[in-house]
Amino acid sequence: MALAIGAHPDDIEFGCGGTLAKWSAAGCSIHHLVITDGSKGTWNPDADIASLIVTRRLEQTEAARRLGGRSDVTFLDQIDGELEESMALRSAIARHIRVIKPDIVLGHDPWKRHRLHPDHRHAGFLTCDAIVAA
Numbered sequence: 001m002a003l004a005i006g007a008h009p010d011d012i013e014f015g016c017g018g019t020l021a022k023w024s025a026a027g028c029s030i031h032h033l034v035i036t037d038g039s040k041g042t043w044n045p046d047a048d049i050a051s052l053i054v055t056r057r058l059e060q061t062e063a064a065r066r067l068g069g070r071s072d073v074t075f076l077d078q079i080d081g082e083l084e085e086s087m088a089l090r091s092a093i094a095r096h097i098r099v100i101k102p103d104i105v106l107g108h109d110p111w112k113r114h115r116l117h118p119d120h121r122h123a124g125f126l127t128c129d130a131i132v133a134a
Contacts, residue, residue: 004033007083009036038056
């Protein structure tokens with residue numbers, strides 16, 4: 001079992017999609033954990049945000065299916081662009097890790113610092129802290 005944790009819908013596919021597809025083809029079960037709702041994923045200032053969130057969730061689910069067919073997706077629905085390293089969120093991620101018991105966890109590298117979207121950096125540190133807490 002592999003767990004891939006991404007800050008936004010699409011981060012997992014861009015970051016490690018090829019690896020997950022290869023592992024899935026070899027028989028590994030894949031689980032995706034998406035922390036934010038993807039509500040800032042448009043340049044359109046007039047976008048219907050509720051519809052955008054639904055669309056991004058559907059796209060994420062379809063991407064997971066295409067990467068392996070046996071992939072599950074969990075959404076934590078934090079607000080895109082406003083991710084913070086809270087104890088509550090770290091605990092939610094740690095609980096998820098304890099429940100699915102992955103052999104490997106993939107996530108954002110938080111030490112890239114200024115080359116990262118702040119949500120990616122926070123997601124990386126949350127993932128590292130949650131692994132320790134799990």
